[in-house]
Amino acid sequence: MPKKNRMSPGQLFKVYRQVEGITQKCLAGHGNIQTLTFNNNSIMSKGMTFALGIEVLKYHKIIDKIIAESGLFKKKPSLKKDQGMLRIIMFEALFGEKSGDSTSIEELWKRYDKINFDLFKLGRTEYATWKSLLDKEKKKLGYTTNEGFVDPKYAKSKTHQHDNPEIELIRYVRVNTLKTTKEEVINKFSELGYEYRPVGLDKTDDFDKNEKSIVEDNHLTNDVLALYPSNVTLHDLEMIKSYEIIAQDKSSCFPPFLIHKELGGKLGKNDCLIDACSAPGNKTCYLAALFPSNQIYAYERNKNRYETLKNRMVLAGASNVECKLDDFLQTNPSDPKFKNVKAIMLDPSCSGSGIGHGNSIKKERLLSLQQFQLKLLTHCFNFPNVQFISYSTCSVCEEENECVTEMGLKASNGAFEVVHTFPEWEHRGLESSPVGDKCVRVDPKRDKTNGFFVVCFRRVNKQ
Numbered sequence: 001m002p003k004k005n006r007m008s009p010g011q012l013f014k015v016y017r018q019v020e021g022i023t024q025k026c027l028a029g030h031g032n033i034q035t036l037t038f039n040n041n042s043i044m045s046k047g048m049t050f051a052l053g054i055e056v057l058k059y060h061k062i063i064d065k066i067i068a069e070s071g072l073f074k075k076k077p078s079l080k081k082d083q084g085m086l087r088i089i090m091f092e093a094l095f096g097e098k099s100g101d102s103t104s105i106e107e108l109w110k111r112y113d114k115i116n117f118d119l120f121k122l123g124r125t126e127y128a129t130w131k132s133l134l135d136k137e138k139k140k141l142g143y144t145t146n147e148g149f150v151d152p153k154y155a156k157s158k159t160h161q162h163d164n165p166e167i168e169l170i171r172y173v174r175v176n177t178l179k180t181t182k183e184e185v186i187n188k189f190s191e192l193g194y195e196y197r198p199v200g201l202d203k204t205d206d207f208d209k210n211e212k213s214i215v216e217d218n219h220l221t222n223d224v225l226a227l228y229p230s231n232v233t234l235h236d237l238e239m240i241k242s243y244e245i246i247a248q249d250k251s252s253c254f255p256p257f258l259i260h261k262e263l264g265g266k267l268g269k270n271d272c273l274i275d276a277c278s279a280p281g282n283k284t285c286y287l288a289a290l291f292p293s294n295q296i297y298a299y300e301r302n303k304n305r306y307e308t309l310k311n312r313m314v315l316a317g318a319s320n321v322e323c324k325l326d327d328f329l330q331t332n333p334s335d336p337k338f339k340n341v342k343a344i345m346l347d348p349s350c351s352g353s354g355i356g357h358g359n360s361i362k363k364e365r366l367l368s369l370q371q372f373q374l375k376l377l378t379h380c381f382n383f384p385n386v387q388f389i390s391y392s393t394c395s396v397c398e399e400e401n402e403c404v405t406e407m408g409l410k411a412s413n414g415a416f417e418v419v420h421t422f423p424e425w426e427h428r429g430l431e432s433s434p435v436g437d438k439c440v441r442v443d444p445k446r447d448k449t450n451g452f453f454v455v456c457f458r459r460v461n462k463q
């Protein structure tokens with residue numbers, strides 16, 4: 001990571017602290033490195049933080065083994081609380097760009113000397129022990145390089161966003177039409193050496209996916225483009241920084257797309273929409289772009305996530321979105337200000353099993369999520385003039401998807417019906433459910449975009 005040399009000791013320490021926090025969370029199973037880094041506005045030098053974090057995660061097993069065998073914690077038990085930072089220091093010394101020869105490693109210690117934090121001095125005193133433990137392990141396992149120590153879970157982490165390393169996702173970007181046009185984006189990609197392929201993905205199996213290509217999506221043709229090769233890093237692109245394009249998974253675009261399919265061109269200028277559970281705001285922003293002349297109320301109850309949402313809407317130019325730091329369940333649907341609400345997008349918190357989280361989620365937890373999701377859905381039904389509601393999760397669990405749909409439908413007492421939405425999408429809900437065929441399911445292995453579920457409800461207008 002060459003840029004790191006140009007950092008002041010204070011900046012370097014800040015990046016290390018960020019990597020410490022993020023890697024600790026990843027290893028404790030509280031999120032993936034991509035989301036923890038790029039969806040958090042308070043993280044500075046995201047690219048560097050991500051790059052260092054992923055390297056530390058790759059080698060965490062052997063690092064932890066060396067820490068244990070070095071007897072450091074026995075000598076100084078107070079160091080246990082610093083294990084996260086110790087991992088980074090050990091990674092840099094044994095596997096980083098300064099590892100290897102004595103001159104480089106001396107540069108590393110000199111850099112560390114400038115950081116006024118005792119832990120960094122340990123590197124100089126303990127390095128010989130660490131190195132000999134690593135060499136011993138290599139000899140024992142017959143490794144000639146360090147590659148054998150890489151944890152396969154993180155080996156390919158730069159190439160996909162799914163937590164399951166066996167799942168390779170296609171990389172999508174959404175054109176933010178609030179700021180630019182698809183043609184403009186295609187031109188800019190062409191200048192960056194990408195070949196534009198105007199046909200849908202299923203017709204382009206013949207092209208080399210390792211070549212730089214930008215491919216039109218065959219469903220969301222106006223707004224979504226697939227990028228190849230899929231391991232491309234996007235965060236340094238000017239178009240990303242300016243919010244002309246937004247890195248967004250295809251499936252995450254479905255709810256706004258489906259609401260627009262139903263109501264596009266049919267709303268009056270005073271009609272408005274609600275995003276009930278908004279942050280970080282990818283779907284909100286797309287909805288804003290599809291309905292640029294309508295007001296959107298975006299609810300988010302978590303303060304930090306609300307701040308992220310608000311910032312993003314400003315950066316993305318979504319001036320028709322009014323962000324509300326509020327619990328959607330506390331809104332009063334009879335309030336006159338909601339009289340013109342015609343559509344609600346509901347994308348509540350869920351188990352995240354579609355993006356690889358919660359593989360071992362307990363039934364009890366699923367049922368509790370189900371109750372919470374159902375409460376939100378039935379609250380949507382109470383808005384007097386709402387015509388259309390999308391309900392979505394990034395879960396693949398029936399309890400949070402078809403079951404909530406069936407229960408919601410029943411609770412609406414005939415006021416709403418489930419729409420056979422997105423018929424051109426082949427993959428439907430579970431056959432075991434009476435509403436399954438009307439629902440859309442996305443399987444990350446099959447569809448190469450994150451696991452997702454979406455269903456739409458339409459008001460039954462009785463004559």
Ligand SMILES: C[S@@+](CC[C@H](N)C(=O)[O-])C[C@H]1O[C@@H](n2cnc3c(N)ncnc32)[C@H](O)[C@@H]1O
Pocket residue numbers: 252276277278279280281282283284299300301302305326327328329347348349350
């Ligand atoms: C799955 S995330 C939404 C992701 C978002 N739709 C997007 O595409 O970027 C769910 C969000 O809803 C928020 N949330 C959960 N319950 C809520 C409630 N009752 N009112 C408002 N926000 C809520 C959570 O804090 C979380 O930020």
